[in-house]
Amino acid sequence: MPSSPKPPPLHSTDVRQRRVALHARADRASRIATPSQVAYIRGRQKRWTEPELADLWTSAVQDTHNRGSGSNHLYVHVPFCKSICSFCNYDRLKPSTPHALKDWLTRVMASIQVLGPATEGLEFHSLYFGGGTPSVLPSRMLRTVFEALDQSFTWHPRASRSIELDPAVMNAAKAQSMMDHGFQRYSFGVQTLESSMNSAHNRGPQSEDTVRRCLDLLPASFLGSVAVDLLLGLDGGSPERTLRDVQRLLSHPRRPIIDLFHLTPTATYVEAHFGGSIDRAREELARYDDQFDTQLDALAKQYSYTIQRRESGHCRTLEPANVMERFQPMRWAMHVRQYGIDAWRVARRRMSGRPVHIPPLGLLSYNQIMTARTGPLNLLGLGPSARTQIFGRASVSTHPSAGGSGPTTYHGQSMTAVDELRRFVVFQIRDQKFVEDAQLADLFGQTLADALPEAVAVWAENGFARPTEGGWTFASLPPREMGLNLLWSIPETDLLYYIKRRMGGPSKRHPDPH
Ligand code: SF4
Incomplete structure (x- = not known):
């Protein structure tokens, strides 16, 4: 069991004040209402062609860490409905027509031909x-x-x-x-x-x-x-x-x-x-x-x-x-086997009285899989607007959206292990109010204080986090307050980019070629 972490030394007051001002601007640009909103604040966008994305998959599969106890999921997005319901709040759907469905099939089949061989060696769980x-x-x-x-x-x-x-x-x-x-x-x-x-x-x-x-x-x-x-x-x-x-x-x-x-x-x-x-x-x-x-x-x-x-x-x-x-x-056996949930870790948490949420069989959402995992997680998305996440490599969505023309490309961000850790930690804090250092070390090769020293220092000082045996325990706060605290985990460059975009800066439709 690792020893209890100590809060890292505080940074200078100037840096802190600049961050406080930055958080206020981010909140003005788009009101922070929930923790998950913070998990999806992202940095500058890049663009990959389909063969380039296949290369990323190949390098991820060759990474032995990625082949281990992780979970791999495949999502196929069909952005059509027979008609668009008047209450639907998903704005990228199109009414289905024979032509649109045929075009969709051609694109998806082409993507399968390119991405299938690139993931050889990776076993998909859902x-x-x-x-x-x-x-x-x-x-x-x-x-x-x-x-x-x-x-x-x-x-x-x-x-x-x-x-x-x-x-x-x-x-x-x-x-x-x-x-x-x-x-x-x-x-x-x-x-x-x-x-x-x-x-x-x-x-x-x-x-x-x-x-x-x-x-x-x-x-x-x-x-x-x-x-x-x-x-x-x-x-x-x-x-x-x-x-x-x-x-x-x-x-x-x-x-x-x-x-x-x-x-x-x-x-x-x-x-x-x-x-x-x-x-x-x-x-x-x-x-x-x-x-x-x-x-x-x-x-x-x-x-x-x-x-x-x-x-x-x-x-x-x-x-x-x-x-x-x-x-x-x-249900337990399936979770342990399919999603890599560490049954002993869960049992230990139960015995120590910490909250554990094991969702019922068949109801795992993507976020629940993110929270429950104890290994690298990969998501391969097919079809317009589908999300793809290649562990430690990239987080992208498929373009063009439904009904668009031109070659299939992937727009999003390069991801490092620390980026993966940040997103994972947001959901852990929201759902478990506890972050275990041994788990982070297994998954991402770093503890919380190693990866996010400034955020941990602030959280320890303002009482949001306190060091406990084997990790950090977080206060149970209303969603907005928790979201505002979690802004400390976002790198300054990503926050600046987020503010610019929300205030009408560079359009996400035109990402930088990498
Ligand atoms: S609610 Fe939206 S996704 Fe569902 S059928 Fe209606 S238009 Fe389609």
């Missing part, structure tokens, strides 16, 4: 098809991509495979292609079972029957998981209607997981549905109150479901209780 809605692709195209992925990349024997679906564009042939290629996790954006409300939100007349037909197409629950998303706060909705939808889904023999999300009202949505009054939109959301939760609890109990609520209160997840119980030991 495949995620997201968007948009990948189910807009015809079954023939789905099979073409699935086969290319199977042939061009090496997969862990128990790699997880997940896909996002729109019930209105699902059919038996598509479901069969997914099952044939080992998909186990299916996520449906349903939003509401009321067809008139779906039509009013530009989603077509999706009804309860449409959703039931889709659920019937999927494999039995012991072969995979099906999650259904419902949206709270829609124009025309009500707690009573939502509870009715929930009950209909709970009674389906497929026993889907049900995620209830609060709608995030965009300016366009508020204008179109609430006469421009954000207060009316908020009043709609406020109706999902304690009384709603009491009734939801009663329904969950009646159908043997459990409910998990996120801290923000903006997401509730209902899971079949029997499935959770049955998979409890398997």
